[in-house]
Amino acid sequence: MFRRLRILILLLILATVATTAWRTERHLRSWRSTLHVAVFALNADGSTAARDEVHRLEKTQLAPIADYIAAQAAAHGMDLTLPVRIETGPEITTLPPEQPASGGMLAAIRWSLAIRYWAWRHTPETSIRPDLRLYLLYHDPERNPRVPDSAGLAKGGIALAHVFAGREMAGSNLVVATHELLHTLGATDKYDPATNLALHPEGYAEPWRKPRLPQTQAEIMAGRIPLRGDTARIPASLAETVIGPATAREIGWSTDTH
Numbered sequence: 125m126f127r128r129l130r131i132l133i134l135l136l137i138l139a140t141v142a143t144t145a146w147r148t149e150r151h152l153r154s155w156r157s158t159l160h161v162a163v164f165a166l167n168a169d170g171s172t173a174a175r176d177e178v179h180r181l182e183k184t185q186l187a188p189i190a191d192y193i194a195a196q197a198a199a200h201g202m203d204l205t206l207p208v209r210i211e212t213g214p215e216i217t218t219l220p221p222e223q224p225a226s227g228g229m230l231a232a233i234r235w236s237l238a239i240r241y242w243a244w245r246h247t248p249e250t251s252i253r254p255d256l257r258l259y260l261l262y263h264d265p266e267r268n269p270r271v272p273d274s275a276g277l278a279k280g281g282i283a284l285a286h287v288f289a290g291r292e293m294a295g296s297n298l299v300v301a302t303h304e305l306l307h308t309l310g311a312t313d314k315y316d317p318a319t320n321l322a323l324h325p326e327g328y329a330e331p332w333r334k335p336r337l338p339q340t341q342a343e344i345m346a347g348r349i350p351l352r353g354d355t356a357r358i359p360a361s362l363a364e365t366v367i368g369p370a371t372a373r374e375i376g377w378s379t380d381t382h
């Protein structure tokens with residue numbers, strides 16, 4: 125009985141959150157005004173490497189994300205002067221609740237609400253109220269060669285990107301961050317979760333290229349450059365990725381809606 129009541133309350137909260145989020149997402153995907161993205165860095169593993177990175181993080185390091193989205197929008201025929209503006213906020217010291225490894229849909233719903241609550245509680249004020257919030261969770265690659273999955277809440281305006289400290293990781297970190305940001309705008313993954321390989325054609329930068337493999341770039345929501353058979357490479361920078369037509373449609377870059 126109580127369990128049912130709890131589930132009902134949870135679903136009611138979710139329905140309210142979802143309605144508001146749906147309206148917000150529709151507004152964002154209209155691209156009528158500049159989207160303000162606030163970026164916050166966190167030391168995810170308590171390491172000195174991550175701490176140094178968090179303290180070093182500057183707006184200029186993230187500028188390529190805004191330039192990339194502007195260039196990709198232009199490539200899709202969108203006439204947007206400044207689609208995205210990035211601001212960096214102060215460091216956040218309280219880590220977000222961990223994503224459940226399993227537990228089904230209820231656990232996932234609970235986590236998505238917990239993340240929203242965490243973001244509401246712990247995100248410092250910034251000069252402009254952000255449309256999207258990007259949290260960069262830094263890890264020391266020496267300590268953690270594998271990091272938790274990153275996540276972009278499709279209807280929450282919240283992107284959590286698990287990234288690595290170190291100058292040589294800066295390029296691939298931007299790829300991860302942009303991928304998660306695009307999730308918040310409604311983009312879906314374009315890889316097979318069982319193999320991590322890009323789906324054809326929507327997950328390929330040049331799906332009709334002959335020969336099809338190796339590709340030289342990745343579709344950003346596929347996240348990997350297909351090389352041969354079952355081999356793929358993680359792009360080293362945004363320059364090695366593109367926003368493909370399927371992702372462009374999902375985030376509202378469709379010329380017929382304008």
Ligand SMILES: [Zn+2]
Binds near residue numbers: 303312
């Ligand atoms: Zn994804």
